Structure formats: structure tokens, C-alpha cells
Amino acid sequence: MSKKDAFGDDVHSKENDFGSLLEQSLRTDSLKAGDSFKGEILTINKEFVYVSTGSAIDGHLPVREIWDDQKQPKYKVGDIIEVVVLKVREGEILLRAKAAKGSSQDVDNLEDAFDMELPVEGKVLELVKGGYRVMVATEKAFCPLSQMDLRTPSEPESFVGRKLEFLITAYENKGRNIVLSRRKILELNQAEVEGEMLEKAQVGDLYDGTITKLEKFGAFVRLENGLEGLIPVSELSWSRGVKTENVVQTGMTVKVKLLKIEDEGNRLRMSFSLKQGGGESDPWASIVQKFPVGSIHSGTVEKKETYGLFVNISGGITGLLPRSKWRESVDAAQYENKKRGDSVQVQIDEIRIEERKISLGLPGEAIDESWKSHANGPGKSFGTFGDLLKDFKKPTQK
Numbered sequence: 599m600s601k602k603d604a605f606g607d608d609v610h611s612k613e614n615d616f617g618s619l620l621e622q623s624l625r626t627d628s629l630k631a632g633d634s635f636k637g638e639i640l641t642i643n644k645e646f647v648y649v650s651t652g653s654a655i656d657g658h659l660p661v662r663e664i665w666d667d668q669k670q671p672k673y674k675v676g677d678i679i680e681v682v683v684l685k686v687r688e689g690e691i692l693l694r695a696k697a698a699k700g701s702s703q704d705v706d707n708l709e710d711a712f713d714m715e716l717p718v719e720g721k722v723l724e725l726v727k728g729g730y731r732v733m734v735a736t737e738k739a740f741c742p743l744s745q746m747d748l749r750t751p752s753e754p755e756s757f758v759g760r761k762l763e764f765l766i767t768a769y770e771n772k773g774r775n776i777v778l779s780r781r782k783i784l785e786l787n788q789a790e791v792e793g794e795m796l797e798k799a800q801v802g803d804l805y806d807g808t809i810t811k812l813e814k815f816g817a818f819v820r821l822e823n824g825l826e827g828l829i830p831v832s833e834l835s836w837s838r839g840v841k842t843e844n845v846v847q848t849g850m851t852v853k854v855k856l857l858k859i860e861d862e863g864n865r866l867r868m869s870f871s872l873k874q875g876g877g878e879s880d881p882w883a884s885i886v887q888k889f890p891v892g893s894i895h896s897g898t899v900e901k902k903e904t905y906g907l908f909v910n911i912s913g914g915i916t917g918l919l920p921r922s923k924w925r926e927s928v929d930a931a932q933y934e935n936k937k938r939g940d941s942v943q944v945q946i947d948e949i950r951i952e953e954r955k956i957s958l959g960l961p962g963e964a965i966d967e968s969w970k971s972h973a974n975g976p977g978k979s980f981g982t983f984g985d986l987l988k989d990f991k992k993p994t995q996k
Contacts, residue, residue, distance in 0.1 A: 629653075631789045633683045634696055639675050647673070649681055649693060657681065657691035660714040664695060682790050684715065694786075708735060708776065712769040717783055720764050722757050730757065732764065732778055739766075739776035748784050791823050792866040799859050804875060809850045812842045819854055819870055827868030829854060834872050836881055836914025839900060846872070881914040882954055889915070889946050894961045899940045907936055909944055909958055917956030919944055924960055 629651065637649040637657070646658040659681060666672045673679055685692040692715065711718045720734035722741075729742040741764060744750055746757055768777035807819040816830040834845040846852065854870035881888075889895065889911065897909040897917075906920040919942070924933040936942060948957040 629683050629686050629691060631683055631685055631786065633793055634680065634790060635683075636678050636680050639673055639677050639679055642671055642673070642675060647671075647679075649679060651691055655689065655691055657683070657693040659693040659695055660716065662714070662716070682786075684786060708737060708766060708773060709769055712766040715765060717763040717765055718778075719761060720778065721761050722759060725754055725758055730754075734764070734766075734776065734778070737773050737776055739764075739778050741778040741780060745779040745781045748781060748788070788824065791825060792861075795823065795825060795868075796859065796861055796866060799856060801856055801858065803856045805854055805856065805870070807852055807854055807870075809846045809848055809852060812846070812848060814842065817842050817846050817872075819852060825866065825868070827854075827856075827870050829870045829872050833857070833870065833874070836873050837910070838914075838916050881912060882951060885915065885949060885951065885956075888912070889949070889956075891946050891949060894943060894945050897942055897944050897958075899936050899938050899942060902937060907933070907942070909942055911944065911956075915956070917944070917946075917958040919958040919960075923958070927960060929960075 635651070637651055639647060640650055640656060641648040642661060642664075645661055647661050647664055648656045648658045651657045661671065662669075664671050664673050664679070680696040681693040682696050683691065684694050708718065710716075718734050720732040720739065720741075723731045723733055723738070726740075729740055730746060732739045732741050743754060745767075746754075751757065762780055763783055764778035764780050765782045766776060767779045767782070768775065770776075805821050807821045809817050810820045810826060811818040814831070816828050817834065818826050819829055820826045829846075831840065831842055834840060834842065852872055853875040854872055855874040856868065857871050857874075858867075858869045860867045895911045897911040899907050900910045900916055901908040904921075906918050906923075908916050909919050910916045919933075924930050927933070933942075943961050944958040945961045946956065947959040950956070
């Protein structure tokens with residue numbers, strides 16, 4: 599039973615108070631940009647709405663974000679509102695209403711937008727040294743090249759003439775010096791999408807995407823939600839030793855399978871498989887039927903090693919022809935001179951499906967059984983050794 603004071607109220611021990619504070623502190627530490635949650639509205643004043651975060655520190659967002667068309671609050675104290683974390687810094691949690699559409703039309707002037715970290719709409723006028731000149735409301739502003747997109751644009755001129763949303767990162771000299779960032783908005787939006795992806799995605803899920811970049815180690819794919827991940831080169835095709843550019847091209851639409859998803863704190867790391875995404879069926883699923891042990895096939899030397907030849911007999915199917923298999927062969931010199939790309943006849947000696955390994959050998963020669971026809975055909979046979987001795991006459995003794 600809990601202890602009561604003189605007025606009948608519960609008395610909490612210091613241990614319980616400490617545990618509660620510790621739990622609240624841990625809750626605050628766990629919040630990061632992009633997290634979304636539902637919280638109770640604690641206070642509404644002329645500038646901000648304060649929302650309970652379940653920790654010792656309450657979050658706040660601009661009151662304009664909960665205005666209706668008549669600029670009146672759509673919520674009241676005690677209501678539950680869904681919010682997204684914009685920034686967490688010492689002693690402060692900045693929030694944004696999840697349904698908010700903050701833009702330059704929602705603020706009286708650009709300085710307010712800067713103070714409240716609200717997005718503003720601007721038109722990109724031209725490409726200048728180091729970035730872009732952008733018209734925001736009635737003022738000209740500057741957006742550095744590195745702040746126009748999540749990555750430095752490969753075609754900077756493609757943004758000229760477009761209307762985009764920006765955050766004001768600097769507002770000085772009464773608006774004579776305004777610096778913008780579109781990248782910060784994209785990062786905030788991406789953090790929100792990453793949170794949803796991390797919560798809902800399951801390994802094995804299939805996604806449609808577009809190839810955005812090619813590398814020796816694989817290809818980057820951008821999903822329809824804007825997030826990017828890597829397709830390792832080994833997951834591009836069932837065939838071994840393929841080059842990225844021989845399988846995919848930038849701009850190609852593909853279907854991929856999620857292999858791994860990890861939250862690394864400041865970013866979400868994902869890896870995908872193209873070959874398992876439905877584009878090709880796994881050739882190992884029917885290998886026993888197509889390549890039974892003892893069958894002979896024509897293959898191509900894929901790689902030569904000191905211990906043997908790796909021979910590709912079909913897309914995604916490569917086996918090892920050990921040197922020991924041809925060392926004593928009359929054609930040993932022929933196999934020794936084989937190089938990558940050469941054709942070779944091989945026989946399936948062993949299949950290990952679980953290990954995805956095939957042991958190959960030289961095609962076996964047909965067994966010569968012609969001797970049987972000589973033994974059982976027309977004409978007199980020699981018979982047994984006893985038959986030969988049957989007519990032998992023992993010499994008489996004198």
C-alpha cells in the first residue's frame with residue numbers, strides 16, 4: 599500500500615521520484631529529429647503551443663501551426679496532437695505539427711519565419727557563383743549550392759525557374775542578407791520518412807525504385823518514398839563476376855527486395871537485392887532437374903586458379919573443375935592452356951545445394967562392351983578350361 603500524508607494524498611518515496619526522473623530523462627535522450635509521437639497540449643499562448651513529451655522537458659511548436667482558416671487554434675488545452683521532432687538541444691525540444699504545411703503565407707514577415715524556423719516558398723532566379731539567387735516574398739536571398747539538395751547537384755542549372763520550399767538559416771541587416779537552405783527541409787522530411795520506414799519495413803519486403811548512381815561495389819536505388827539504399831554488386835545478378843554497368847543503368851526503374859535495414863542514429867542504412875526482387879528466378883531452385891549428376895554440358899571458363907578452373911555452365915551456375923581431374927588425362931595440356939572465356943566440356947560429378955557448390959569432372963568415356971558379342975555370338979567358343987582338358991589323352995607308359 600502507498601503511504602498517505604495528513605491530507606490523505608499519496609506520498610512518493612525519493613527512490614520512486616528518482617526512478618521517475620531517470621525514466622523521463624532517458625525518454626528525452628531517446629528523442630531525435632524525425633521522431634513522431636502523440637502528446638497532450640499543456641499550454642497555448644500567443645506564440646507557442648507546449649506539448650508533453652513524457653519527459654522532464656516539454657516540447658513546443660509555433661501556434662500558427664494549429665490555426666484554422668480564421669487564424670484561430672483548432673485545438674485546446676488537454677487535446678492530443680500528433681507532432682514531429684524538428685530538433686533536440688539542451689533544455690529544448692522543437693516540434694512541428696505533423697499535419698502542418700508551413701509556408702511563407704503563414705507568417706507576417708521573413709524574420710518571423712526565421713525565428714520560428716518555418717519553411718518559406720521561393721523561386722530560384724539564377725545560378726550564381728557558389729549557389730543560387732532566390733526570390734522569397736519581395737526579397738532576394740542566397741542558397742548555397744551544397745544546400746539545394748541532399749547531395750551537391752550534378753546538374754545545378756536544373757533548379758533554375760522552380761518554386762521550392764526553404765528554411766531561412768540567416769537573416770541579417772534587416773533582410774539585406776538572407777541565406778536559405780532547402781537541404782534542411784529535405785533532411786527533416788527524410789528523417790520523418792525514415793522513422794516510418796524503420797517502424798513498418800520488414801526484411802523481405804519488395805519495393806519499386808530508380809537507379810540513381812553506379813559504383814564498382816554496386817548501385818544505389820531510390821525508393822518511391824525518396825529514401826536511398828545500396829544494391830551490392832553480388833545482389834545485382836545470379837551470375838558471378840558481373841560489372842554494375844552491365845546490369846543496370848542510371849534512371850532505370852527496378853523492383854528490389856529489402857535485405858537489411860539499420861538505424862545508425864543520424865541515418866538509415868538499407869541494402870537491397872535486385873536478383874531476388876522478381877527480375878530473375880533463382881537458378882539453384884531447379885538445378886537438380888536441369889543438371890543431374892552424370893550429365894555432360896558445355897561451359898565457359900570464368901576464372902583460372904592454381905587448383906583448377908571455375909566453369910560457368912548457365913546463368914548463375916558456376917562449378918569447379920579441379921586440376922586433379924585432368925592431371926592424368928591425355929588432354930592434360932589442353933586443359934592447362936585454357937583461359938578465361940574458353941569453352942570446355944564438363945560432367946556434373948557432385949552437387950551441394952545448401953553450399954551452392956558444384957564439382958565438375960571430365961566427360962566419361964563410354965564403356966566398351968563389345969567383348970560380350972564375341973563371347974555369345976555364332977560360332978564355337980573356347981568354353982571353360984575344363985572343356986579344353988576333356989579331350990586331352992594321358993600318355994601311355996611303356
